[in-house]
Amino acid sequence: MSFRHTLAGRLMADPMAVVALIIITALVAIAVFADVISPHDHTAMNLADRFAPPSSTYWLGTDNLGRDTFSRLAQGSRIALYVALTAVTISGLIGLVLGMIAGFGPRWLDNLLLFIFDTLRAYPTIILALALAALMPRGLSTVIIVVVITSFAEYGRVVRTQTLSLKNAEFILAERAMGASFGRIVFHHVLPNVLGPFFILAAMNLPVVITIEAGMSFLGIGVPPGTPSWGATLKDGFDYIRNTPWIIIAGGLPLILVTLGFTFLGEALRDQLDPKLRKSR
Amino acid sequence: MSAPILTLRDVVVEFPALHGLKALMAPSAERRVQALNGISLSVQRGETLAIVGESGSGKTTLARAINGLLPLAGGEVWFNDTALHARPDWHATRRQMAMMFQDPVGSLSPRKTVRDLVLEPFAIHRLRVDNATAKATELLRDAGLNADFLHRYPHQLSGGQARRVGVARALALNPALVLADEPTAGLDVSVQGEILNLLNRIKGDHGLTTVIITHNLNILRHIADRIAVMYLGRIVEIGPVAAIMERPRHPYTAALMSANPEPDPTARRERIILSGETPALTARPPGCEFHTRCPVARSDCAHRVPALDAAGTRAVSCHYPLPEDA
Incomplete structure (x- = not known):
C-alpha cells in the first residue's frame, strides 16, 4: 500500500486538512517551545511599559501590569492544550465505555444510561460550570471536571447509536455464526467501526473545550488569577477594551485559529474516515 | 442410509409479538408468534437440501435457528452427535458448520481486507497458519x-466478488455442513450461474453437505438433491427435486412452481393463481393453515390439521394431495 492510500496520505491531499495540520502543528510547537520562543518572562511586570501597543519589543503589546502579551499567550497555549487533551480523553473514554455498554446491554440499562446522557446534555455548560465552581476550588482540575461532566454524554450517545446499528448488522451475525467470541466481536469488529465517528467528534470537541476553559477563566471561575490562560488574557483585555483594544484582539486570535484548525481537521477526518462519503466525492 | 448429519424434530422458534405494557396485559398465547412451528427434517451426509418458500415463510429463521443465532422455543436439533438444543459448545460446533448470509457485501466486516x-475463521478458532498470505491466496483461488x-x-x-469471498471463508475450515442463505440473492443471472457452478464444483471436490435457502426456483435443479417447501413456518412438502418440481402433490407447491416464469415463451402452462394474502403469523387459520387460499380445499380442511405424511422418499402435509402421476 502506497502512502497515497494511507489515511495520512489522503489527508495531505485535502487542502482543508493541510491548513488544519499547519495550525495545529504551530500550536503544538508553540506550546512545547513556549519557554524558548517567549521574548519576555510571562510573569515579569514592567510597570513603565503598561498598555504598550504592539512593537518590536512587545510583539502583541503589554497588559495593565506591563506583562508581555505574546509570552502570556504562548504559555497559555500549554494550558489550552493540556485542558483540551485531558478533558477530551477522559470524557471520550467514559463516553466510549458507557455508550458500548448501553448499546450491548439489556434494554433497561440502555434506557437508564440514555436518561443520564440526556439529563447531562440538557444542562447549559456555563450554568453547570458556575454551580460547580462554587463548590470546588478554583483551578484547572475543576475546569476539566466541568468539561468531562458536560461532554461525555455526547460521546456516549454517538457510540451507543453506532453500536446499536452495528450490533445487528449482518457481518456481526456472520462473525457469531463463525464462532467468534463476544470479546472478539466487540474489539475487532464493533470498536473499529465506532472509532471513526468517535474521533471526528473528539476533533470537533477539542476547540469547544478550549473555548469552555477560556470562557470559565473569562468569568473568573477558571484558572487562578495570574495564570496566563487565554481566557484570563481576554478578561484583562476586556476591562480596557476602549483604550487598548489590542489586548483583547491578541487574546482572541489564538482561540479563533485553534477553533478553525480543529474544526477543519474534524471535517477532513470525517470525509476520509467514512468510506461511503469518500466514494461519492 | 447412514445416520443423517443434521436432524430437526418439531423445532419451534418464537418471536415476541408485543412489547412493553401491552405484552404484560395480553394473554400468554398472544404475546409470541411462532415463526417456525414444528419443523422436522433430516439432512444426509453429502446431499444438498434446498428450502424454498415465499418471503416470511421462515426459511432464514430456520437457518439461524440451526446454528444457534436464534434460540429454540421447542424441539430438538441434532448435528451428528451434538444436541444443539441443549446449550452445546457453540464455538466448537460452529467450526463444523459454516454459514453464508444473504447480503454478500454486508456480511463482510467493512474495515477488514479480503485477506x-x-x-x-482461523483467527477465531486460534488455528496457526504457517504462511497466512499463501493460505489466503489458495482459499481465494x-x-x-x-x-x-x-x-x-x-x-x-x-456482489459476485463479495459472494466468492463469502464462499472462500465458509470453506476455510472444511466444515461438515454449509448453511447458505440465498446464495444468489442480489446477483445478476450470469453471476448467479458462476456462483452455482462454483458451489457445485466445491460440493464435488469436498463432498460437502449443504442446506440452501432460496426463493429462486430456477436454481433448484442445478444444485439441490431434495427440496423442502415451507409455508407459514411449517414444511408442507419435502422430497427429491425432480419429483417435487414436476409432480408437486401439495396444492401450495403446485402454485409456487407454476408461479415461476417459464423461459420458453412457446411452452404453455397453466398458472395457479392463489386468492388472498398469506395469513399473518399472529392469526394462523385453524385446521390446515393453507385452506384459506387453497384451490382444492374441502370443508373439513378448516377443522382437521394435516400431518406431514411420509410416503416413500417424499412427504406431504395435505388431506387431499394432488395425484402423484398427474
Whole structure:
C-alpha cells in the first residue's frame, strides 16, 4: 500500500486538512517551545511599559501590569492544550465505555444510561460550570471536571447509536455464526467501526473545550488569577477594551485559529474516515 | 442410509409479538408468534437440501435457528452427535458448520481486507497458519478470485466478488455442513450461474453437505438433491427435486412452481393463481393453515390439521394431495 492510500496520505491531499495540520502543528510547537520562543518572562511586570501597543519589543503589546502579551499567550497555549487533551480523553473514554455498554446491554440499562446522557446534555455548560465552581476550588482540575461532566454524554450517545446499528448488522451475525467470541466481536469488529465517528467528534470537541476553559477563566471561575490562560488574557483585555483594544484582539486570535484548525481537521477526518462519503466525492 | 448429519424434530422458534405494557396485559398465547412451528427434517451426509418458500415463510429463521443465532422455543436439533438444543459448545460446533448470509457485501466486516476476512475463521478458532498470505491466496483461488483481491476492502468488491469471498471463508475450515442463505440473492443471472457452478464444483471436490435457502426456483435443479417447501413456518412438502418440481402433490407447491416464469415463451402452462394474502403469523387459520387460499380445499380442511405424511422418499402435509402421476 502506497502512502497515497494511507489515511495520512489522503489527508495531505485535502487542502482543508493541510491548513488544519499547519495550525495545529504551530500550536503544538508553540506550546512545547513556549519557554524558548517567549521574548519576555510571562510573569515579569514592567510597570513603565503598561498598555504598550504592539512593537518590536512587545510583539502583541503589554497588559495593565506591563506583562508581555505574546509570552502570556504562548504559555497559555500549554494550558489550552493540556485542558483540551485531558478533558477530551477522559470524557471520550467514559463516553466510549458507557455508550458500548448501553448499546450491548439489556434494554433497561440502555434506557437508564440514555436518561443520564440526556439529563447531562440538557444542562447549559456555563450554568453547570458556575454551580460547580462554587463548590470546588478554583483551578484547572475543576475546569476539566466541568468539561468531562458536560461532554461525555455526547460521546456516549454517538457510540451507543453506532453500536446499536452495528450490533445487528449482518457481518456481526456472520462473525457469531463463525464462532467468534463476544470479546472478539466487540474489539475487532464493533470498536473499529465506532472509532471513526468517535474521533471526528473528539476533533470537533477539542476547540469547544478550549473555548469552555477560556470562557470559565473569562468569568473568573477558571484558572487562578495570574495564570496566563487565554481566557484570563481576554478578561484583562476586556476591562480596557476602549483604550487598548489590542489586548483583547491578541487574546482572541489564538482561540479563533485553534477553533478553525480543529474544526477543519474534524471535517477532513470525517470525509476520509467514512468510506461511503469518500466514494461519492 | 447412514445416520443423517443434521436432524430437526418439531423445532419451534418464537418471536415476541408485543412489547412493553401491552405484552404484560395480553394473554400468554398472544404475546409470541411462532415463526417456525414444528419443523422436522433430516439432512444426509453429502446431499444438498434446498428450502424454498415465499418471503416470511421462515426459511432464514430456520437457518439461524440451526446454528444457534436464534434460540429454540421447542424441539430438538441434532448435528451428528451434538444436541444443539441443549446449550452445546457453540464455538466448537460452529467450526463444523459454516454459514453464508444473504447480503454478500454486508456480511463482510467493512474495515477488514479480503485477506483478513478469509483468514478470520482461523483467527477465531486460534488455528496457526504457517504462511497466512499463501493460505489466503489458495482459499481465494478455490473460490475463483486471484491474489489481486487480497488487499481490497468489502466496499471495493462487486456482489459476485463479495459472494466468492463469502464462499472462500465458509470453506476455510472444511466444515461438515454449509448453511447458505440465498446464495444468489442480489446477483445478476450470469453471476448467479458462476456462483452455482462454483458451489457445485466445491460440493464435488469436498463432498460437502449443504442446506440452501432460496426463493429462486430456477436454481433448484442445478444444485439441490431434495427440496423442502415451507409455508407459514411449517414444511408442507419435502422430497427429491425432480419429483417435487414436476409432480408437486401439495396444492401450495403446485402454485409456487407454476408461479415461476417459464423461459420458453412457446411452452404453455397453466398458472395457479392463489386468492388472498398469506395469513399473518399472529392469526394462523385453524385446521390446515393453507385452506384459506387453497384451490382444492374441502370443508373439513378448516377443522382437521394435516400431518406431514411420509410416503416413500417424499412427504406431504395435505388431506387431499394432488395425484402423484398427474
